[in-house]
Amino acid sequence: MEPVATTKGRTTHLRYELPHCVHDATIYPVKAPNGSTIILYGHETGVGILWRGGRPLKKATAPLKQPAKPAKVNGTNNDAVMIIDSDEDESAKAASQPAVPEAEFEAEEEELDPDQPYPSFIQQVRISLNTEVLHIAVPQIPTISSLRPADTIPAIFNKKIVFTVACADCTVRVITLPLNPPTHAVKEKPISAKSLCGEEVVKIHGHQSIARGITMTWTSRSEPNSSGDSDDDMDVDGDQDAAAATPGRRRRNQQSHSRSRAQGEEGFDLLLASHSAELGGLLKIWRIQLAESSLVVTHPVAPHKTLTLRKPASRVVFNTAQYPKRRHSQLLIADATGTARIYDVFAPSSYRRGASGSSRDPGAFITAYRSSFERVKGNAYSPAILAARKSIVDVAWVSDGHHILALLSDGEWGVWDVDRSGPSPPADPLAFSLRGFVGTSDKDGSAGGASSPKKGGSSLLAPMTPNTRRRKEEVLFQVSSLPSSNGAASEDSVIIWYQSEVYKIPDLAKFWTRTASPGAGNSLPGPGLTHLQGVPLFRETITSVSQFDTTSQASRMAVPRDSLISAEHRLIITTSTSRPLGRDLSAMLAQDQAETEEARRTDQALLSQGELDLGGMDRLLDNMEGSGTISKSLTLGNPRKVLFASSAA
Numbered sequence: 001m002e003p004v005a006t007t008k009g010r011t012t013h014l015r016y017e018l019p020h021c022v023h024d025a026t027i028y029p030v031k032a033p034n035g036s037t038i039i040l041y042g043h044e045t046g047v048g049i050l051w052r053g054g055r056p057l058k059k060a061t062a063p064l065k066q067p068a069k070p071a072k073v074n075g076t077n078n079d080a081v082m083i084i085d086s087d088e089d090e091s092a093k094a095a096s097q098p099a100v101p102e103a104e105f106e107a108e109e110e111e112l113d114p115d116q117p118y119p120s121f122i123q124q125v126r127i128s129l130n131t132e133v134l135h136i137a138v139p140q141i142p143t144i145s146s147l148r149p150a151d152t153i154p155a156i157f158n159k160k161i162v163f164t165v166a167c168a169d170c171t172v173r174v175i176t177l178p179l180n181p182p183t184h185a186v187k188e189k190p191i192s193a194k195s196l197c198g199e200e201v202v203k204i205h206g207h208q209s210i211a212r213g214i215t216m217t218w219t220s221r222s223e224p225n226s227s228g229d230s231d232d233d234m235d236v237d238g239d240q241d242a243a244a245a246t247p248g249r250r251r252r253n254q255q256s257h258s259r260s261r262a263q264g265e266e267g268f269d270l271l272l273a274s275h276s277a278e279l280g281g282l283l284k285i286w287r288i289q290l291a292e293s294s295l296v297v298t299h300p301v302a303p304h305k306t307l308t309l310r311k312p313a314s315r316v317v318f319n320t321a322q323y324p325k326r327r328h329s330q331l332l333i334a335d336a337t338g339t340a341r342i343y344d345v346f347a348p349s350s351y352r353r354g355a356s357g358s359s360r361d362p363g364a365f366i367t368a369y370r371s372s373f374e375r376v377k378g379n380a381y382s383p384a385i386l387a388a389r390k391s392i393v394d395v396a397w398v399s400d401g402h403h404i405l406a407l408l409s410d411g412e413w414g415v416w417d418v419d420r421s422g423p424s425p426p427a428d429p430l431a432f433s434l435r436g437f438v439g440t441s442d443k444d445g446s447a448g449g450a451s452s453p454k455k456g457g458s459s460l461l462a463p464m465t466p467n468t469r470r471r472k473e474e475v476l477f478q479v480s481s482l483p484s485s486n487g488a489a490s491e492d493s494v495i496i497w498y499q500s501e502v503y504k505i506p507d508l509a510k511f512w513t514r515t516a517s518p519g520a521g522n523s524l525p526g527p528g529l530t531h532l533q534g535v536p537l538f539r540e541t542i543t544s545v546s547q548f549d550t551t552s553q554a555s556r557m558a559v560p561r562d563s564l565i566s567a568e569h570r571l572i573i574t575t576s577t578s579r580p581l582g583r584d585l586s587a588m589l590a591q592d593q594a595e596t597e598e599a600r601r602t603d604q605a606l607l608s609q610g611e612l613d614l615g616g617m618d619r620l621l622d623n624m625e626g627s628g629t630i631s632k633s634l635t636l637g638n639p640r641k642v643l644f645a646s647s648a649a
Helices: 090-096 186-187 240-245 247-268 465-474 508-516 552-556 585-608 614-648
Strands: 006-009 011-017 022-027 036-041 047-054 121-128 133-137 160-168 171-178 202-203 213-220 268-276 282-290 305-308 313-318 332-334 339-344 364-370 390-397 403-408 412-417 436-437 477-482 493-500 500-505 530-532 542-545 565-566 570-576
Touching: 006 133, 022 565, 022 570, 036 133, 036 160, 047 133, 047 552, 133 213, 160 268, 171 268, 186 247, 268 313, 282 332, 313 390, 332 390, 339 390, 390 477, 390 493, 477 542, 493 508, 493 542, 585 614
Parallel strands: 022 133, 022 542
Antiparallel strands: 006 011, 011 570, 022 036, 036 047, 047 121, 133 160, 160 171, 171 202, 213 268, 268 282, 282 305, 313 332, 332 339, 339 364, 390 403, 403 412, 412 436, 477 493, 493 500, 500 530, 542 565, 565 570
């Protein structure tokens, strides 16, 4: 797949044309062992998997010569044919199935063209499911670090891609396949009739109508905890700053970590949730056991829990907090009546009204939020009984599951402060702590391209026809977090989109803090909310938006995240333009800093091995002398100025 590159300002759009219609696309949270970023997209007949960048596959070597056939002897038949008994046990067939050949990669990553320095797709695979794939869900997978040992994460995530799709034949399917891209030989000759490159597909029949959405996470096999949790323990999530604040909470957190380690030794399960419009609104939760490299499933797959909703849900999503944080099992359920409720799959049954407190059947709704009322046009004195709440188009968890971001049908967006930990908790805990408008027709011509919250403005979010409402108002949020390696708060980059309009908040926490400060004023769509322009859609509708991973250094330098936009028949990657340095002092400073940092790390490694020469010692001493001035200029002033300047551009 070769891209068509177009550049506008500091942004380059890479357009990849596809021969089929794309319904959904996302970026897998774990990279392949060769360093490739994995892109998943659902199309008319199945799923496509792309491996972008990283070390390319080695070129195929010449095939080995086949040994000469033995000479025929008089009186013998021609070539003998081995006939396998057709009644052989299926498990024996699976055991005799050949393993996927290990791919070999080049020692270095591909050399990029200076004129087009963009990673290419080193491999692509299309898995046929004989039905349309409408939705794709991937789990939240933390990075292994000193704060998150490998034994607290399911081992399958280190070997396999694990994701869930909702199909047009009313099924939900869980798909696993190796993280490594397959070799070209495997693509040309599949390993078996039912597997192209080692994928395994678990089909779940749970709905009588097409699922409107899916979400997934993972948990310990021991959840819910048989010993039960107190009300205080419901809010204990093991955060380092919270543990340091209160000795009693530190003890509870230590107990929680020790308990989670014991639970992790027993294994992990996948939690899936799918919802449809049947019976006026149906939500089904599935629980599938995870083995080291596969799923343990007994057919037919029975749901772990089934809920009948008051109205069909417009969006259902698991909390972005990860196990062992208690809120990892919370489901956010929003509908068109303007209500967003939080359902905890493992909450004690005492949370339910009239329950006796038994933990045999856990799960309960714990909180509800409601949108504001719509303005009745043309009649300011209409009865209050006729007022209706604004429909919730989409919702998403932000700030590691502490807050909820919501987009309403008239273009208003806002943040509900669930645990009142934000910079501006409102007097009414159910009201928006932060709010703004996007997509209204009252453009003010600002640099950010967003509109201010003016009264009476018509909304671009209003559907043109009933038939296009569901297709165009399906998923309009995409939140990507940059987790901190030292336990600090994560950075949330938010994208809000509708039709061809795309808005971006590079750092929600900083935007919220600046808006809540006394000197910020009341104009929310100021610096921090940017309008992404020039996307080559060619009159097609955006079907999904995802964001690529970034680094802490890129975040400090206010380098925008790359984005993946899927239209109806194309994938578009937006990336920052890599320009020649020339007179660009900022680029020169960034390159000098990167080169100096790389040289310092090399010198430190040589010094630890006792192999550093005199020149290296001089460089280390120079860095020590100048580090105070350099770090001060880079960390105090420049990041904030660069961030605000780029946000307003």
